[in-house]
Amino acid sequence: MLETSFCGLKMQNPLILASGVLGVNKNNLLRAEHGGAGALTIKSISLEPREGHKNPITAVFECGMLNAVGYSNPGLKEAMKEFADLSEFSVPIIGSITAGNAEEFASLAKEFEKLSFSALELPLSCPHTPGFGLLAGQGTPEATKAITEAVRKETRKPLIVKISPSIPNIAEIAIAAEKAGADAINCGNTLGPGMIIDINSGKPVLHFKVGGVSGPAIRPIIVRCVFDLYQSVKIPIIGLGGVMNGRDAIEMLQAGASAVGVGTAIHYDGPEVFGKISKEMEAWIKAHKYKSVQELVGIAHK
Amino acid sequence: MPTSDYPVSYPIKKIVSETPSIKTFYLDSEISSSPGQFVMVWIPGFDEKPFALTKNGKEIAITAKKRGAFTEKLFSLKEGSLLGIRGPYGKGFEFKGAKKACIVAGGIGMAAVILLAEEMAKKKIKIDFVQACRCKEEVLFEKRIGKIAKLHVATDDGSCGVKGNACTVLEKLLKEKKFDCVYCCGPEPMMVSVLALCNKFKAPAQFAVERYMKCAHGICGNCSLDEHLCCKDGPVFAREQLGKSKEFGKTHYEKSGKKTVI
Numbered sequence A: 001m002l003e004t005s006f007c008g009l010k011m012q013n014p015l016i017l018a019s020g021v022l023g024v025n026k027n028n029l030l031r032a033e034h035g036g037a038g039a040l041t042i043k044s045i046s047l048e049p050r051e052g053h054k055n056p057i058t059a060v061f062e063c064g065m066l067n068a069v070g071y072s073n074p075g076l077k078e079a080m081k082e083f084a085d086l087s088e089f090s091v092p093i094i095g096s097i098t099a100g101n102a103e104e105f106a107s108l109a110k111e112f113e114k115l116s117f118s119a120l121e122l123p124l125s126c127p128h129t130p131g132f133g134l135l136a137g138q139g140t141p142e143a144t145k146a147i148t149e150a151v152r153k154e155t156r157k158p159l160i161v162k163i164s165p166s167i168p169n170i171a172e173i174a175i176a177a178e179k180a181g182a183d184a185i186n187c188g189n190t191l192g193p194g195m196i197i198d199i200n201s202g203k204p205v206l207h208f209k210v211g212g213v214s215g216p217a218i219r220p221i222i223v224r225c226v227f228d229l230y231q232s233v234k235i236p237i238i239g240l241g242g243v244m245n246g247r248d249a250i251e252m253l254q255a256g257a258s259a260v261g262v263g264t265a266i267h268y269d270g271p272e273v274f275g276k277i278s279k280e281m282e283a284w285i286k287a288h289k290y291k292s293v294q295e296l297v298g299i300a301h302k
Numbered sequence B: 001m002p003t004s005d006y007p008v009s010y011p012i013k014k015i016v017s018e019t020p021s022i023k024t025f026y027l028d029s030e031i032s033s034s035p036g037q038f039v040m041v042w043i044p045g046f047d048e049k050p051f052a053l054t055k056n057g058k059e060i061a062i063t064a065k066k067r068g069a070f071t072e073k074l075f076s077l078k079e080g081s082l083l084g085i086r087g088p089y090g091k092g093f094e095f096k097g098a099k100k101a102c103i104v105a106g107g108i109g110m111a112a113v114i115l116l117a118e119e120m121a122k123k124k125i126k127i128d129f130v131q132a133c134r135c136k137e138e139v140l141f142e143k144r145i146g147k148i149a150k151l152h153v154a155t156d157d158g159s160c161g162v163k164g165n166a167c168t169v170l171e172k173l174l175k176e177k178k179f180d181c182v183y184c185c186g187p188e189p190m191m192v193s194v195l196a197l198c199n200k201f202k203a204p205a206q207f208a209v210e211r212y213m214k215c216a217h218g219i220c221g222n223c224s225l226d227e228h229l230c231c232k233d234g235p236v237f238a239r240e241q242l243g244k245s246k247e248f249g250k251t252h253y254e255k256s257g258k259k260t261v262i
């Protein structure tokens, strides 16, 4: 009932592990697979190894989470070793790469073409890492076009462009990606950035001071973005942001998403959250006499 | 629904020099945790690292050994300086139903088991406590342990107790006695040897394992030990779990996530 296919990826359910939540190595990707995820995205990989920002890199507040991890990752060379063999996985795995400009993106994509990832995702939307994403000016239609075109030349894998919900003209960005050859849009990255201050010391809690907001706090904004994008682009959309349960996942589908990303929910319910959400979705779908998830996509537009 | 989870800072109330390289920092904050769990300690605006609580309840304390940048900065703080705390995190030791226990600690691994000893003593559990350290000056919490357990010290240079390592003492104890459980925390090579000994004597055992921690709440994935997340599923693991591990004693993940041989 939950089986679906997204950009040619066969999935047992529409739930995708979000990039950067677990996913730094095969161990924790396996954990998310065993937790019931329909597909997995790896932590974004850059050309060089990065330690990321100092701690604290996360701060959980009443309605979600702030993070400023700063793209810590072992770099391309180590990633090529870690992900050389993906045969132990039975769900599709999406590679994610991050870079400062189109040339670097293209050279990463070229290397990743040698690995057996099922798709490739380009986050052009991180709000808290100097030299990358929004802080490198990648949140414009022009940059989106340049980077997507450059990567498109290097990869035959389905190409997903991940955009920022913080950008008012989000549809323009998605259209630029679609025209440049993207096969899907991921909407989206964290919102903000935001800040939390420890009032006793008067210091921001995150070491980078500001961080992207995720979790329940951003869900209504993501749902609105997905709703808008569904009317603006023809390529399929991943709805990602604040999905905690079956109801939230169905809401994303109804707004127009064909697949649903899950990240911060793992903080509350562990990697087993995928199984929990799937069960809740199935129960709702049965109770409402639908037969498949595909029927739900875009219902809110009718 | 969700609660918040970020550091809140408190003034340091008291600093005690325990040994030439180890200090205890007391804070006026209340946290109830179970032995083996840990907290994240934040030097506001500087960095944040994992530590065990060595006092728990109406006042809390952490005990740190000077190693690198973070602990150097920590050691430069004065009474009244602010330290942020969040937690507790992870799963602690299990000692329900135990009557006779052996605790084995190496170096600053002591910090993770001192509250365990005190909690077990409250439950009238008989404890043999093996402490291994470099030399006489580095023996930690001698008085606190003396009150509640039989202390066996092993030093590298023989300046206190037996000359040798923790396993020298533990092997002798395992030959003489049967323990309901052996509890261990120390450098990973030492824990590997203790695990082997416990396997040989078929003694149930639990180990507090260190991995590089960042978020401490099961999100970043840096603290992997096989499919386990050390910050959530650990840091305490049972002998059987570690026996099956492909990574214990062999590999861990650095701050960048790079897999490295221990």
Ligand SMILES: Cc1cc2nc3c(=O)[nH]c(=O)nc-3n(C[C@H](O)[C@H](O)[C@H](O)COP(=O)(O)OP(=O)(O)OC[C@H]3O[C@@H](n4cnc5c(N)ncnc54)[C@H](O)[C@@H]3O)c2cc1C
Residues within 6 Å of the ligand: B038, B048, B049, B050, B051, B052, B053, B062, B063, B064, B065, B066, B067, B068, B069, B070, B071, B072, B108, B111, B112, B209, B210, B211, B212, B213, B214, B235
């Ligand atoms: C669950 C847990 C409990 C701990 N409890 C204590 C304790 O009670 N007392 C104590 O003195 N130490 C404890 N440690 C170790 C303590 O976190 C490190 O000693 C401290 O981070 C060293 O930092 P540094 O900058 O001074 O030294 P560095 O030179 O940065 O590091 C020295 C060593 O500490 C390890 N380390 C550094 N940062 C981290 C990190 N974020 N997570 C895990 N390991 C790290 C490194 O692998 C290295 O081997 C604990 C570690 C863990 C994982």
Ligand SMILES: Cc1cc2nc3c(=O)[nH]c(=O)nc-3n(C[C@H](O)[C@H](O)[C@H](O)COP(=O)(O)O)c2cc1C
Residues within 6 Å of the ligand: A018, A019, A020, A021, A043, A044, A058, A065, A067, A069, A071, A096, A123, A162, A188, A189, A190, A213, A214, A215, A216, A240, A241, A242, A243, A261, A262, A263, A264, A265, B219, B220
């Ligand atoms: C700790 C953390 C790290 C993240 N790292 C990345 C990353 O490396 N690449 C990326 O594209 N998105 C990253 N994200 C963003 C998530 O993939 C996701 O877009 C966002 O968290 C919203 O979804 P959620 O509310 O379900 O978490 C990260 C998010 C968090 C919380």
Ligand code: FES
Residues within 6 Å of the ligand: B212, B213, B214, B215, B216, B217, B218, B219, B220, B221, B222, B223, B224, B229, B230, B231, B232
């Ligand atoms: S420290 Fe982040 S998952 Fe354990």
